[in-house]
Amino acid sequence: MTKSKTRILQEYINQFPDLGHLPLAKLIINEVPEFKNDEVDVLRKVISFMRGGAMGENDFFEDIQVEFEIPDSWYYEPEKYEFEGKVAIINDIHIPFHDKFALKTAIDYLIKYNPDVVLLNGDIGDYYANSRFVRDPNLRNLAKEIEIINQFLDYLQSKFTRIVYKEGNHEERLYDYIALKAPELGDIEGVKLQSLLRLDQRNIIYIENRNRIKIGKLSVIHGNEIPAAGIINVARTKIIRAMGNVLFGHHHVTQDFTQRTIDDRVIGAWSVGCLCGLSPRFSKFNSWNHGFAIVETDSDGNFEVQNKKIVNNRVV
Numbered sequence: 001m002t003k004s005k006t007r008i009l010q011e012y013i014n015q016f017p018d019l020g021h022l023p024l025a026k027l028i029i030n031e032v033p034e035f036k037n038d039e040v041d042v043l044r045k046v047i048s049f050m051r052g053g054a055m056g057e058n059d060f061f062e063d064i065q066v067e068f069e070i071p072d073s074w075y076y077e078p079e080k081y082e083f084e085g086k087v088a089i090i091n092d093i094h095i096p097f098h099d100k101f102a103l104k105t106a107i108d109y110l111i112k113y114n115p116d117v118v119l120l121n122g123d124i125g126d127y128y129a130n131s132r133f134v135r136d137p138n139l140r141n142l143a144k145e146i147e148i149i150n151q152f153l154d155y156l157q158s159k160f161t162r163i164v165y166k167e168g169n170h171e172e173r174l175y176d177y178i179a180l181k182a183p184e185l186g187d188i189e190g191v192k193l194q195s196l197l198r199l200d201q202r203n204i205i206y207i208e209n210r211n212r213i214k215i216g217k218l219s220v221i222h223g224n225e226i227p228a229a230g231i232i233n234v235a236r237t238k239i240i241r242a243m244g245n246v247l248f249g250h251h252h253v254t255q256d257f258t259q260r261t262i263d264d265r266v267i268g269a270w271s272v273g274c275l276c277g278l279s280p281r282f283s284k285f286n287s288w289n290h291g292f293a294i295v296e297t298d299s300d301g302n303f304e305v306q307n308k309k310i311v312n313n314r315v316v
Contacts, residue, residue, distance in 0.1 A: 005034050008032055012024060012027070013050060021044045022044045024044075025043040028043065080212040080213075081205070081211065081214070082214045083116075083119070083213070084215065086114070086117075086294070087294070087296075088115035088293075089121050090110075090120060091121035091123060091250070091275075091292075092122070092123045093275045093276055096145055097126050098276050098277070099276060102310050102313065103275045105310050105315060106275060106291075106292045106310060109292075110159075110294075118162065119213070119220070120163065120164065120165045121166045121248075122209070122249060123250070124149065125146075125170060126170055128145065130142065130173040130176070131173060136281075150197060163204045163205075164207065167222070168209065168223075168250065169222065169224040169250070171193055172209055174191075209222060209225070210225055215295045216298070216300075216302060217245055217303060218246070219246045220246070221247075222249055222250050223251055226238050226241045226242060233255065234253065234271050235255035235271045238269045239259065239267060242269065244267055248271060249271070253271055253287055254273040255270070256271075256307055270305050271307075272293045273288070273310070274290060274291070289310075290311075291310055292308050292310075293307050294308065
């Protein structure tokens with residue numbers, strides 16, 4: 001197809017967006033001299049193709065050439081966030097099912113430590129009301145959960161100047177609920193977590209779950225990004241699957257694992273304990289423990305991890 005005929009077709013398609021393929025083909029043949037010798041059915045198929053329909057390989061005809069383009073991709077690369085200096089990491093608080101004493105112990109310790117960044121590494125809120133699991137109907141109160149999480153953020157901001165909020169799988173519960181139950185609300189800013197927690201107003205960076213965090217040469221994830229459910233030594237499993245230095249929460253246990261690579265590099269994995277109640281209704285007997293972590297880096301990206309436990313409200 002010549003460019004002039006292509007342009008004419010596109011103009012008619014734009015002018016009559018609601019007119020069917022066949023009526024539009026007839027209209028063009030009747031009105032445009034360049035198309036008077038074209039067959040109606042063939043032109044209808046070309047119009048269908050140009051509107052986004054499909055044409056079989058035998059639907060083309062010799063005097064019409066259609067230019068193909070590779071379609072735009074919906075895929076996007078995860079973003080990468082980098083931090084350095086002294087970074088404190090707390091995760092799996094599961095507000096409002098937090099352990100108040102363990103949480104206060106961790107924060108009191110970090111106040112004295114004076115980190116450059118406090119990284120809330122996922123599952124800060126439980127979002128129990130949006131859970132797909134069996135729930136106690138007396139505890140299904142999302143508005144109250146949001147209120148208590150905001151109260152915690154108010155407290156945290158009174159103690160630290162730079163805070164980063166990394167999404168965990170429990171934060172995703174809200175998005176999953178909207179996607180499944182009320183997709184019409186998905187584009188409304190007011191129901192997004194950043195708005196509900198006033199993170200922009202607080203100047204708190206919000207990082208979506210599967211985006212990447214680097215602290216020097218250490219990668220930090222919430223933990224659900226690399227599965228290891230039901231495995232006893234989650235640190236060892238994560239290092240095998242991550243194939244590099246990685247620190248994570250999600251599993252509610254404090255574990256370390258290091259190994260030497262074939263090229264004599266030493267890499268490690270650190271599982272950070274939680275700050276929620278240790279005997280919830282759905283898992284009364286487990287191996288969870290309270291904890292948090294500190295990471296310090298130098299100018300070359302080298303890092304040191306202090307993976308702290310809290311036992312009887314004391315940091316060990």
